Amino acid sequence: MCNGAVICAHFGDSRADTAAKATLARLHPDRTIEQLNIDRLGTGGGGIHCVTQQQPVP
Incomplete structure (x- = not known):
């Protein structure tokens, strides 16, 4: 969560991604929900x- 938004992963499964975004919107009605494709982060072992x-x- 950051500055009026919730940032979450987008995995390319439209049904699951839509459900996840709807759930987050319901839980955080005052925030914008932003889904990001993190495929490149995942291949490097991150998120x-x-x-x-x-x-x-330093």
């Missing part, structure tokens, strides 16, 4: 959480 972490200043 949305992995690539959105803060980076410390």
Whole structure:
């Protein structure tokens, strides 16, 4: 969840993706639901959480 939105994965299964988005919209009616295709992240072993972490200043 971030700045008025919920970011979640989009896997290309239209039925499941639609159901997931509807559930998140019901649970978070005040937020925009954004689904992202994370195929490239998944092949590298990561996910949305992995690539959105803060980076410390060296």
